[in-house]
Amino acid sequence: MTVSRVINHPEQVTAELRDLVHEAMAALQYRPNSAAKALANNRTNVVKVVILEDVGVTEPYYMNLLFGIAKGLDKEQYALQLVTDRSHIDKGNPDGYIVTGARNSDIALLDKLQDPVVIFGENRYGYDFIDTDNKLGIQKATEFALAKHYQSLIFIGIDVKEPFEYSREAGYINTLQKNKMLPRIHRMGNHSHLSQSFINEHWHEFARNTVFICASDRLAVGVVRGILQNGGQIPNDFGVIGFDGVFLDQVSNPQITTIRQPVQQLGELLARMLLQKIAQSGAQQGELMVTPELLVRGTTRA
Incomplete structure (x- = not known):
């Protein structure tokens, strides 16, 4: 004793x-003995990490996120169980859940879970969450583009009705309104071939000195390809800014100016919040918005 x-x-x-x-x-x-301690506390020391979207589309992003979560859980000797099949979410007996990729249509599924839940990504349903400050990130991108004297600023968004996308668009719209400029927004699926096709189809509409502010690096990659395919000069005549800063921004040629999310740090913070919630018998933890970083690379004027 x-x-x-x-x-x-x-x-x-x-x-x-x-x-x-x-x-x-x-x-x-x-x-x-962590196992004995868990048994005494009626716990399993297992956390389910649930990914509710196509991992194949965003694999480098999730590799970094999972590494951060695993690192955070390991500090308290918790094991991570990865779940990508939504039919397996409520099987077993975890101590809690970290859920990412959730959409509005998934809320009914999450409401059925009995153990503590923390969401990665903004939500408006009362769940504890951690996310990048999406609005601030795009605000930084837009202010940077204005400072580099691009005259036309076009936002390429993701065609989803989700809080993260609304916040990114708000960062763009609010900044333009402060500078008495009209927003131009085009939305599409989060695939580079779609943004490349968009540039090809509308190329004659884009004057020189235009910058494309994109809601993801994946969209930015397609925009870069489209501009180069049509003979546009990057970064002097056309600029491109992405969002994520995990992998695609670095393999693009030229490398993409982007808003970098600290994904591994976000994973650790998710683990810390959930473990604290478990320790406090499911008490509400609130929300945490993490400040992203602007990385200036070859697709914008230095």
């Missing part, structure tokens, strides 16, 4: 007693 108090509630024992127990633990090479 004394050892248990020293390990779990050190504030309840004297400094002298803590020192004696720590010395004995070091001499005996004692380590707390």
Whole structure:
């Protein structure tokens, strides 16, 4: 009992007693048994990470996110169980869930879960969440484009009715309104071949000194290809700015100026929030918006 108090509630024992127990633990090479502790607390030390979208489309992004989550869980000796089949979400007995890729249509599914849930991504249904500050990120991109004296700023958005997309568009619209400029928004599926086709089909409409501010690096890659295919000069005549900064921005030629999300850090923060929620018997944790970073590369004027 004394050892248990020293390990779990050190504030309840004297400094002298803590020192004696720590010395004995070091001499005996004692380590707390996490499995036994979990059993005593009626827990499994397993967290389900649920991905509710096509992993194949965004694989580099999710590799970084999962690494961050695993790192955060490992600090408390929790195991990660990856779930990509929504029919398997409520099977087993995890201590909690980290859910990413959720859309409005998934909320009914999440409402059925009995254990603590933390969402990766803005939501308006009362779930605790962590996300990049999407609005601020695009605001930074738009302000940068104006500072580099591009005269026409076009937003290439993702055709989804989701909070993250609304926030990114709001960052663009609000910044233009402050500068008394009219927004131009075009939305499409999040695929590079769609944005490339869009540029090809509308090429005659784009004057020189135009910058395309894209809701993802994937869209930005297609825009770059379309501009080059039509003989446009990047970055002097046309600029391109993406959003994510995980992988595609670096393999593009030229490399893409982008808003970088700290994805591994976001994963660690998700793990920390969920473990805190589990420890507090499901208490509400609120929301956390993380500031993204503007990375200036070859698709905009330096």
